[in-house]
Amino acid sequence: MQLKWKIVLFFLVAILFSHCSKDVVVLPNQGEECVDLPSTNNLLGYQYQQPEVGYSAPCFNPSNPNEIIFVRGHYSAQYTELVKYNFSTKNEQILLNSSQIWGYPDWGINGWILLNKGDNQVWKIKDNGDSLTQLTSQFGLDAVWSPNGDEFAYWVQIGSTYYTFFSDVNGNVFDTLLYPNIIYRNAWSPDGNKIATNFTYNLSYINLISKQTIQAYNSPNTAPINSMDWFPDSKTIVWCSYDGVFKTNINTYSTIQIKTGCTSRSYIWPSVAANGSKIIVQRYDSKLIAENTVWIESNLYMMDANGNNETKLTFP
Numbered sequence: 001m002q003l004k005w006k007i008v009l010f011f012l013v014a015i016l017f018s019h020c021s022k023d024v025v026v027l028p029n030q031g032e033e034c035v036d037l038p039s040t041n042n043l044l045g046y047q048y049q050q051p052e053v054g055y056s057a058p059c060f061n062p063s064n065p066n067e068i069i070f071v072r073g074h075y076s077a078q079y080t081e082l083v084k085y086n087f088s089t090k091n092e093q094i095l096l097n098s099s100q101i102w103g104y105p106d107w108g109i110n111g112w113i114l115l116n117k118g119d120n121q122v123w124k125i126k127d128n129g130d131s132l133t134q135l136t137s138q139f140g141l142d143a144v145w146s147p148n149g150d151e152f153a154y155w156v157q158i159g160s161t162y163y164t165f166f167s168d169v170n171g172n173v174f175d176t177l178l179y180p181n182i183i184y185r186n187a188w189s190p191d192g193n194k195i196a197t198n199f200t201y202n203l204s205y206i207n208l209i210s211k212q213t214i215q216a217y218n219s220p221n222t223a224p225i226n227s228m229d230w231f232p233d234s235k236t237i238v239w240c241s242y243d244g245v246f247k248t249n250i251n252t253y254s255t256i257q258i259k260t261g262c263t264s265r266s267y268i269w270p271s272v273a274a275n276g277s278k279i280i281v282q283r284y285d286s287k288l289i290a291e292n293t294v295w296i297e298s299n300l301y302m303m304d305a306n307g308n309n310e311t312k313l314t315f316p
Contacts, residue, residue: 258307
């Protein structure tokens with residue numbers, strides 16, 4: 001199995017949509033080198049080594065662009081932490097210790113954070129670390145707050161049927177969408193009218209007024225889209241794939257590439273600051289350290305909205 005598939009696993013569902021994107025425009029700042037790892041002769045593929053600590057799933061505070069949450073994993077000890085960090089004060093607070101924190105915690109304007117704890121249930125916790133509360137009883141994945149914090153949505157498979165559920169802040173379901181309106185690895189637009197999704201590997205969004213799924217970009221089979229977020233204008237989506245980081249305008253169906261990816265460097269989980277000035281991402285960096293052994297790190301990087309000034313973030 002190729003490295004890009006080992007980094008991020010996806011499921012495949014084929015759905016046809018009605019819109020196609022224009023060609024990708026590559027911005028001038030794409031001069032940085034990104035080199036694919038060589039193929040291995042080992043029939044079992046590469047062996048992997050990693051540092052003791054890895055960083056993942058960054059998310060901006062929707063009320064403060066100087067504050068983020070992220071997940072810090074401890075490899076040997078096999079536990080994870082939900083961490084809040086303020087760039088201005090340099091203050092770090094561990095909000096939750098758990099054996100597993102799955103997916104992408106979502107920070108709501110209401111001061112609550114949605115997450116999965118490894119049990120495939122949706123939980124919420126206050127952004128001061130208090131009041132951890134289970135919200136679902138029959139599973140729920142990729143939970144996301146509405147921009148006003150009055151409700152949240154998540155998806156689940158029950159039997160052979162996929163559902164998107166909409167719940168109030170206490171987990172009471174009040175609305176349901178059926179396949180193909182599935183909010184896989186999603187992002188809710190700031191205007192409240194759309195939820196971006198990559199349920200078919202492609203960049204799409206559900207129009208919550210018409211309850212229709214619209215395709216905004218048709219991703220090549222070699223580079224499925226893995227995660228996304230909206231800019232404040234609710235027209236531009238930043239998204240990541242094996243090929244790098246991109247921005248798509250859903251009105252013009254124009255796409256630009258702002259960062260280059262490859263098997264030695266890949267991006268996932270972009271988060272856009274509420275003022276639209278910065279993007280923070282999780283980045284995997286890999287290098288060959290022996291004939292069949294790859295060293296792989298997961299860190300957080302900050303960049304300008306156009307992809308310039310990419311900087312690795314370090315924490316105490």
